[in-house]
Amino acid sequence: MSVEIERKFLVLNNDYQQTAQRKTRIVQGYLNSSPERTVRIRIRGQQGYLTIKGKSSQDGTSRYEWEKEIDLSEAQQLIKLCEPGLIDKIRYEVSVGQHTFEVDEFFAENQDLVVAEVELSSADDAFEKPDWLGEEVTGDKRYYNSCLMKHPFNQWIN
Template identity: 50%
Template sequence: MAIEIERKFLLASDGWRDAVHRSTRIAQGYLCTDPERTVRVRLKGDAGFLTIKGKNQGIARAEFEYPVPADDAAAMLALCPNVLDKTRHLVSVETMLWEIDEFHGDNAGLVVAEIELPSVDATFVRPDWLGAEVSADPRYFNSALSEKPYCRW
């Protein structure tokens, strides 16, 4: 079984911007936001993906992601009540890859950094642009942002 182990942080500064090596626009919607599981559809650039995630167990959860034709992903996004719009920026810090999501639309103003880890207790270098950790705050889950966007907090 595939396990995602992820920590999420707010940003303390824009110092990460000079280190971006790739950025991609993402449209992301949820076909299911049940607390026990989420089913997400995503258009990442020209590529489509369907992702099923299990219930969070701390910072870990089951994750299954499959490529789907972009036209199918677009059709599935049309079934989603709310679609997130964000730009994902990739930043490498030493041997780790940070994904920094800059949200648009109703979530504009929200920027979060995520890091996927090989184990729950893995250590990593904290860049100076990293702010408070929000891994355990459900308001920052993308599925929650699709239902209650940042502008309504």
């Protein structure tokens, strides 16, 4: 088990696509979406993953995370047991300075939402902010995937 430290941002435009090193489709669901602990099944490309995350810190920057790679066929079966509301997205991996941003373009009920996350070695780790990075939404639970599956972006009242 390790502590995941990350910050999350909205994305202003699609300039990140030009410098992305990798692009992968991700479909994921939740066996448990409780804020105290989430249990996620993810299919990333042709590989499955089981991930358990603990409760987020007060500011939303860190939480415990455990992940195990599982067979694709196991993940496909487990997805069928998940709570209603799958997440479907394309993830772009973009190196900026010493860090890699994971930029997620959401589909289906979360269409038009694009969010970037950067994983850090410490909460005060400095990082280069690319021009396409917008408002910080770290700690805003509405942007957690486990919340987006229950309250999709296209149902939000602006």
